[in-house]
């Protein structure tokens with residue numbers, strides 16, 4: 319990730335993510351990925367960051383999340399996002 323000033327919430331979130339598996343494939347994550355790529359208007363705020371392995375991070379690249387996930391089996395955690403605003407998303 320590029321060197322920038324991160325909010326305290328974001329720093330804390332990145333530390334939490336460090337113990338998480340890849341959000342996309344479940345393998346050990348070595349990086350933090352932007353859910354919405356910065357090139358598409360995504361921010362560095364905590365709610366746009368998730369744990370990802372290097373393979374997923376680089377293959378997702380600048381695609382939108384939905385475009386990327388559409389090519390993969392969608393993990394159950396993400397399913398709630400597709401069920402609409404009434405579904406709850408659990409961040410473990």
Ligand SMILES: [Zn+2]
Nearest residue numbers: 340343371374
């Ligand atoms: Zn992965």
